[in-house]
Structures are given as C-alpha cells and as structure tokens.
Amino acid sequence: MDKLFITGGAGFIGSAFVSLALAEFPRCQITNFDALTYAGNLDNLEGIGEHRHRFVRGDIADRDAVLAALGTETDALINFAAESHVDRSIASADEFLRTNINGTQVLLDAGRARGVRRFVQVSTDEVMGSLPEDENAFFTEDSPFAPNSPYAASKAAAEHLVRAARHTFGLDTVITRCGNNYGPRQFPEKFLPLMLSNALGDETIPVYGDGLNVRDWIYVEDHCRAILLALLEGRAGETYNIGARNERRNLEVVESVLRALDKPSSLIKFVKDRPGHDRRYAINPSKVETELGWRPRETWESGLQKTIRWYADHPRWIERARNGDYRDYYAQHYGAL
Ligand code: NAD
Ligand code: TYD
Numbered sequence: 001m002d003k004l005f006i007t008g009g010a011g012f013i014g015s016a017f018v019s020l021a022l023a024e025f026p027r028c029q030i031t032n033f034d035a036l037t038y039a040g041n042l043d044n045l046e047g048i049g050e051h052r053h054r055f056v057r058g059d060i061a062d063r064d065a066v067l068a069a070l071g072t073e074t075d076a077l078i079n080f081a082a083e084s085h086v087d088r089s090i091a092s093a094d095e096f097l098r099t100n101i102n103g104t105q106v107l108l109d110a111g112r113a114r115g116v117r118r119f120v121q122v123s124t125d126e127v128m129g130s131l132p133e134d135e136n137a138f139f140t141e142d143s144p145f146a147p148n149s150p151y152a153a154s155k156a157a158a159e160h161l162v163r164a165a166r167h168t169f170g171l172d173t174v175i176t177r178c179g180n181n182y183g184p185r186q187f188p189e190k191f192l193p194l195m196l197s198n199a200l201g202d203e204t205i206p207v208y209g210d211g212l213n214v215r216d217w218i219y220v221e222d223h224c225r226a227i228l229l230a231l232l233e234g235r236a237g238e239t240y241n242i243g244a245r246n247e248r249r250n251l252e253v254v255e256s257v258l259r260a261l262d263k264p265s266s267l268i269k270f271v272k273d274r275p276g277h278d279r280r281y282a283i284n285p286s287k288v289e290t291e292l293g294w295r296p297r298e299t300w301e302s303g304l305q306k307t308i309r310w311y312a313d314h315p316r317w318i319e320r321a322r323n324g325d326y327r328d329y330y331a332q333h334y335g336a337l
Contacts, residue, residue: 034058035058090150124178204269207254
C-alpha cells in the first residue's frame, strides 16, 4: 500500500491523515485530490514537502478529472472528501448530494476502472441516527441506518453505494465510521473550534438548545491511526466503528474550554436549537479494538490541551479561515449574538 490517492486531504481530518501516513511510512507516496471548497485549506498542508506528496485541485464529482489524476498504479483510494457540516446541510442539501453521493459513486467507478486494490470510505456515526440517553445504548456495526440530517442521509447513501460496489463488482472496500473529531486545523464552523476561536477573542459562544446533547469525542490523530489500520489490516467488505469511549455533554465541553482559557462562563449564550438535533452519539469500538488492536493514544484531557494550545498559537490561521464567506455564513446562521 505505497501509492495512496486521498480525497479531501486539504480538510481537517484528511490533512492530518496525509501528515501521519507520510511520517509513518517512508515509502508512501500520496496524491491529494481536493476541490478546495470553503473547508479546504492549503495552509493545513504547510510543511509537507512535494517530495512524496502531490496536490491536485479537483472535484470528486468530475469523472474526467478523477480519472486523469488517479492513474493506473494506485494501491488504495481513501475518500475523506465531503460536505461535512450538519447546519449547512439543513440550510441547503444540494452540495451534499452532489459531493457526498454522486462524488462517491464517481470514485468507486474510477477506482474499479483503474484497478485500485482497496477503497476506504470515511464515514460517520451519524448514519445511525440518535441514541437514547440511556447509558447502556451504543452504536455497533450492526446498528440500523437512521440518518436524521441531510448530511447524515448523504453519508448513509454513500455507504450504500460502497456496499453495492463490493457486492456487485467485488471491489475491495472498507468503511470506517467515527464520532466527533477534535484537534488542530478544524474549520471554525464546527462546535469545538468555534467555541475556541470565539473564547480566545472574548466573543459569545452559541450553545444550541439546553446544551445537554452528548457527543463521543476523539482526537483527530487517533482517528487517522485507526483508518491506517483499517486500510492495512481491515477485512474486505467490513465496517469498523471508531470511538475513544469519550462521551461529553456539550456544556461540559464548553466549560472545560473556558476553564482552560480562564474565561468567564458569561460568554455562554443559549440559542435556538438545531432542527432535528440528534441527542446522543456513543460508539462501541470493540470491533476495531479486538480485530485491529487499535487504542486511542490521547486522553480527553491531553487531546483537549493540545487542541487549545494549537488554536491559541495560530491566530493567523483562525483569521484566514474566517474570511468573508465565513462571516456571511456566521451572520446568516447566528444573527447578532
Ligand atoms: P472538512 O469539511 O474539514 O474537509 C472536507 C474536505 O473535502 C475539504 O478539504 C474540501 O475542500 C474537500 N471537498 C469538499 N467537496 C469536495 C469535492 N466535491 N471534491 C473534492 N474535494 C472536496 O471535513 P472533515 O471534518 O475533515 O471530514 C472528513 C471526512 O470525515 C468527511 O467525509 C466526513 O464526513 C468524515 N467525518 C468527519 C467527522 C468530524 O468530526 N469532522 C466525524 C466522522 C466522519
Ligand atoms: P458540530 O460540531 O456541528 O458536530 P455534529 O453536529 O456533527 O455532532 O456540533 C457538535 C455539537 O455541538 C452538536 O450537538 C451541536 C452543538 N453545537 C452548538 O451547540 N452550537 C454551535 O454553534 C454548533 C456549531 C454546534
């Protein structure tokens, strides 16, 4: 698995994966195919030389562009590219269907046409919907699909297409499903980087509803290590749920960040709830632990500390991410807070 074709490698998780794969595997060569949407950022690839990394700007829904960039010697295609923000999918689902569904099908077809040995689809626990607050309920690989947002529905559709490519054409596929990632370089529309950037600037932190929704948080590099293992050792046709057994209520996350930055809780502002807001996500990661021997390296405390330090040390990255488009989105979505 030396020649990797990675889509969405200028985004938050994809860029962390590119760095990790290059560092861990000295023979690895990467083609990084990314459309550079508002969420794609070449700053995320700073410091990655051109020696074993080739960046190609392109759209995964553009068949000719994908075929041209893929070549005939790719060992594995790992699909990170997606529209990834639930709130944006509620405002308008079009791009989610185009990229997450049509784009995935284009990649599956192209992978088959070019003889790619393995196709990894990076998916999300959100395809399984929302869990009750009962502490004994967890997502497993056998949980039924029950996507609740247009984003989750588009990712579920993509999983079905991957499954169909395996079943009908015998393509070697692996699906990974992860919970909420946190770490450096996450676009500040997502909750943790939004609250961090706002808190650092003494701005209000918008909390949806009662703030008691539960998410299962994982440090981004731990997620990427699990994807590497699934790529190298996962069984064809299987799905692996990836989670660090780290459930937190949203308010608990905000309070930890405010405490670490020594900021007052008066910055918290409760705002109107997200329509259809999933109450709880919680992953049972037994399969990836026992089959692939994966364990997270970071605790919540160590991962959060690293993340907070990174945002505090990178005001210019935050500023550049919050460009004109971002400000328009923020004003439209949150109004005056
Ligand atoms: P992100 O929004 O930060 O990055 C997405 C990347 O995909 C960007 O670089 C963007 O330019 C690129 N992209 C978007 N549309 C494209 C297109 N049509 N063609 C080519 N490139 C395109 O997302 P992320 O948080 O890094 O998530 C990566 C993957 O992981 C996604 O598939 C997402 O569904 C999945 N995932 C994310 C999380 C999370 O907590 N962030 C959790 C579970 C699964
Ligand atoms: P988000 O980062 O959008 O991820 P997801 O919805 O995919 O889990 O949101 C994480 C949690 O934080 C979710 O319960 C919604 C909540 N949230 C807020 O309370 N305020 C915000 O401004 C945002 C963006 C999210």
